[in-house]
Amino acid sequence: MTIIVHHLENSRSQRVLWMLEELGLPYEVKRYERNKKTMLAPPELRRVHPLGKSPVIQDTGDGDGDGDGGGDRVIAETGAIVEYLVDKADGQFGAPPKRDDALAYRFWLHYAEGSLMPPLLLKLVLGRIPLMGKPATRRIQPMIDVHLDFVEQSLADRPWFAGDRISAADVMMSFPLEAARSRAGLDKDRPNTIAWLEKVHARPAYQKALEVGGPYAYA
Numbered sequence: 001m002t003i004i005v006h007h008l009e010n011s012r013s014q015r016v017l018w019m020l021e022e023l024g025l026p027y028e029v030k031r032y033e034r035n036k037k038t039m040l041a042p043p044e045l046r047r048v049h050p051l052g053k054s055p056v057i058q059d060t061g062d063g064d065g066d067g068d069g070g071g072d073r074v075i076a077e078t079g080a081i082v083e084y085l086v087d088k089a090d091g092q093f094g095a096p097p098k099r100d101d102a103l104a105y106r107f108w109l110h111y112a113e114g115s116l117m118p119p120l121l122l123k124l125v126l127g128r129i130p131l132m133g134k135p136a137t138r139r140i141q142p143m144i145d146v147h148l149d150f151v152e153q154s155l156a157d158r159p160w161f162a163g164d165r166i167s168a169a170d171v172m173m174s175f176p177l178e179a180a181r182s183r184a185g186l187d188k189d190r191p192n193t194i195a196w197l198e199k200v201h202a203r204p205a206y207q208k209a210l211e212v213g214g215p216y217a218y219a
């Protein structure tokens with residue numbers, strides 16, 4: 001009974017390794033390299049899940065005694081995976097008890113992939129198109145700046161995204177903010193966000209996940 005993380009180098013799935021380290025759940029990593037030209041995931045990942053993306057986890061026999069036979073479960077989509085892991089760890093890193101903090105938790109959990117990642121990805125993809133790509137990215141940057149200012153303000157009055165305690169919302173927000181620092185102008189002019197990132201990177205569980213995951217260009 002273990003969790004297998006299908007982990008693509010330099011990718012969002014680094015968050016899942018970090019989360020598992022924080023929760024102390026046993027897991028194994030199956031590493032995949034990107035295609036050097038296209039940067040896409042290798043076709044083997046499609047054999048694990050039809051979308052062929054990472055992260056994907058396989059829970060080989062859940063042993064939760066719910067009578068479902070404890071068979072393999074394959075779960076894709078980072079947000080769904082971290083919520084699954086929170087459940088599995090009896091609520092650790094889950095929603096805080098106070099109503100407003102719980103709402104913030106839910107908000108950031110969805111915001112990371114639903115709102116913040118799309119313009120960051122657009123900038124990355126456009127930037128790779130010869131000639132027209134670079135000028136097009138200049139139109140995306142103001143959209144990203146609105147998000148980064150919003151994040152910066154939100155971290156002015158709380159140490160973690162959902163209040164006083166670190167949670168899965170922080171885990172979800174780590175990848176987009178790392179990506180923003182590497183390619184979308186997040187720097188010391190947004191000190192709350194940079195301090196938050198440094199706090200994340202200093203955590204022993206985060207460091208352990210880096211050792212386990214292999215190449216990761218964003219930490």
Ligand SMILES: N[C@@H](CCC(=O)N[C@@H](CS)C(=O)NCC(=O)O)C(=O)O
Nearest residue numbers: 011012040041053054055077078113
């Ligand atoms: N919203 C999805 C996005 C998954 C995704 O696009 N993963 C990227 C890694 S950062 C990937 O697998 N890219 C390789 C490819 O598309 O072939 C999630 O958070 O799991």
